[in-house]
Amino acid sequence: MKCPSLVLLAISIIASFRASASPLNATSFDLLDHDAREILARATPAAPHFVVYADAYDGTTGPPAASALSGYNVFALSFLLTEGAWDKAEEWTTLTASQRSSIKSQYAAAGIKLIVSVFGSTDVPTSSGADPIATANTMAAWVIQYSLDGIDVDYEDFNAIDAGNGKAEAWLISFTQQLRTKLPQGTYLLTHAPVAPWFSPNMWGGGGYLKVHSSVGSLIDWYNVQFYNQGASEYTTCANLLTASSSTWPQTAVFQIAASGVPLNKIVIGKPATTSEASNGFMSTSTLASCLQQAKGQGWTGGAMVWQFNQAPSSWITAVRASSWAV
Secondary structure, eight states, X not given: OOOHHHHHHHHHHHHHHHHHXXXXXXXXXXXXXXXXXXXXXXXXXXXXXXXXXXXXXXXXXXXXXXXXXXXXXXXXXXXXXXXXXXXXXXXXXXXXXXXXXXXXXXXXXXXXXXXXXXXXXXXXXXXXXXXXXXXXXXXXXXXXXXXXXXXXXXXOOHHHHHHOSSXXXXXXXXXXXXXXXXXXXXXXXXXXXXXXXXXXXXXXXXXXXXXXXXXXXXXXXXXXXXXXXXXXXXXXXXXXXIIOOOSSSTTOSHHHHHHTTOOXXXXXXXXXXXXXXXXXXXXXXXXXXXHHHHHHHTTOOOEEEEEOGGGOOHHHHHHHHTTTSOO
């Protein structure tokens, strides 16, 4: 018989972690038996989410040590493509099962989820004719095989969305639904990483991401919204990031997206770490910190995302969180 007190301890720790968004005390984690650890590992973290992607080689094969990620609570290996794993995702497969297990234990003790991001800017699954059900089955199996905490859908098939015929949105909806049949909610994370303009009402013939959200938003844990690469002056001040976007991409600032029906706590603000990591949309850490402080004061709790880790170590997220959720 398993001791129920350990399971109750796991539930208590989950509640505490969700309330504080702080790392799990390693001693407390070590007290848990296997079943209790599994309960804890399945817990979907509450906002705020502090997400960092990693695609470029940074001198370490696979993800960095958990100790190097202070301030982050989600690390996204990038990318798993329709043709297979590349870059940081591929590096994860080269580690032994024992190495992966050790890293995952360290991440769990630190309160960090380890996920894989799929597609990215080079993969166009709708335009290339990939079947959404088969693709979801293959990618979900990869997540399970390599013992990850979930999957991030970085869909950037711009031609498919721009076509305005609804095929891109239908593809994303079917793909998301099938992922959830294989990666159940509460057991695995499922996030999406759309560009901010795709939330603009009445701009996209197929409905854009508002259509996706209305159809399968309940299956998506949160959105790592890319507020960059959308024009030199877009989303570069707290005003046009949070309150009122430009007429180029109307109604796509954070609080405007929320007004269109997306819960505030599901809107994670994504930014490039440096000017070299994106064409435009960069904000200094001090400006971004001010924006987070302002948004939090208005009831937003989503968090921040950054592209990417080799240019955004722990010091980056520590500075960004300084005025809102200090590390």
